[in-house]
Amino acid sequence: MTVPEPEALLALRDASVSFGPVQALRDATLSVYAGDRIAIVGANGSGKTTLLRLLHGVVAHSGSRMVRHAASVQTMVFQRPFLLRLSVWNNLRIALWLAHRHMPKARRRERALQALCRVGMVALRDRPARSLSGGEQQRLALARGWAIRPDILFLDEPTANLDPSAKKEVESLLAGFAAEGMTLVMSTHNLGQAKRLATRVVYMDGGRIDTDLPTAEFFNSGARGRADLFLKGELSWSLDP
Numbered sequence: 001m002t003v004p005e006p007e008a009l010l011a012l013r014d015a016s017v018s019f020g021p022v023q024a025l026r027d028a029t030l031s032v033y034a035g036d037r038i039a040i041v042g043a044n045g046s047g048k049t050t051l052l053r054l055l056h057g058v059v060a061h062s063g064s065r066m067v068r069h070a071a072s073v074q075t076m077v078f079q080r081p082f083l084l085r086l087s088v089w090n091n092l093r094i095a096l097w098l099a100h101r102h103m104p105k106a107r108r109r110e111r112a113l114q115a116l117c118r119v120g121m122v123a124l125r126d127r128p129a130r131s132l133s134g135g136e137q138q139r140l141a142l143a144r145g146w147a148i149r150p151d152i153l154f155l156d157e158p159t160a161n162l163d164p165s166a167k168k169e170v171e172s173l174l175a176g177f178a179a180e181g182m183t184l185v186m187s188t189h190n191l192g193q194a195k196r197l198a199t200r201v202v203y204m205d206g207g208r209i210d211t212d213l214p215t216a217e218f219f220n221s222g223a224r225g226r227a228d229l230f231l232k233g234e235l236s237w238s239l240d241p
Contacts, residue, residue, distance in 0.1 A: 007068065008033055009183065010055060011031045012030045012055065012066075013063060013064040014063040015054060015065055016062045017061045025047045027208065030209060032152060037184045039194035041187075041188060041189070042210075043230070048156075051202075053076075071152055073099065073149065074154065076145075077141045077155045078156050079157040081137050081140070083137060085128070085129075085130060087127060092116065092144055114147070119139040119140070119142055119143040121139060124136065138159070138170055152183045153182055153183065158188075159190065174186075175197060200213065201213055201219075205226050205230075210225070
């Protein structure tokens with residue numbers, strides 16, 4: 001008996017993005033399924049962040065972007081999180097109100113407290129969010145994302161510019177989110193991080209999706225062409241001349 005393919009939560013078909021005369025993404029076709037943990041890798045300027053933003057639906061595009069109702073709640077954690085000039089607690093409270101304004105206030109409060117516990121920041125709840133360290137700010141951004149309980153969580157270089165200890169903390173949180181069944185799509189320059197966290201690796205090259213493979217296959221002789229050269233360090237991390 002043939003087992004049917006699972007239905008995608010989100011799918012792109014021949015989608016392209018241009019910023020003025022610059023075509024940042026070309027003919028992208030990609031499906032995201034429930035429980036996926038996708039790492040998007042490639043050189044600077046290859047289109048990783050543009051692909052994330054397109055998947056999240058925040059850039060104009062040609063082609064097709066289809067979203068199942070089951071993926072209607074989405075959020076994105078940026079490389080440099082945007083935090084309001086408010087306390088840690090109020091940053092969480094407002095994010096929950098925006099995403100779930102019909103949820104009872106007491107339930108939102110409970111969810112916000114759970115999120116602070118989840119990332120180990122209860123003691124910092126009254127601190128101004130913008131006074132936190134870089135690692136703490138990223139943990140707060142992840143707390144907001146987790147509290148909303150998105151169907152898909154997008155992350156743009158979630159551990160960039162963090163020290164090794166903070167990177168380890170963030171990776172541990174993401175692994176925990178994944179273990180709970182959350183679907184993750186992230187860009188990263190850290191190939192070790194992709195190995196540790198991802199179930200699929202998407203390699204971007206010159207604004208195109210060059211390779212999309214299961215993680216083990218990608219890192220164990222499955223990558224071909226420029227993806228293989230990239231893994232071997234024979235291509236630059238930057239497309240700039």
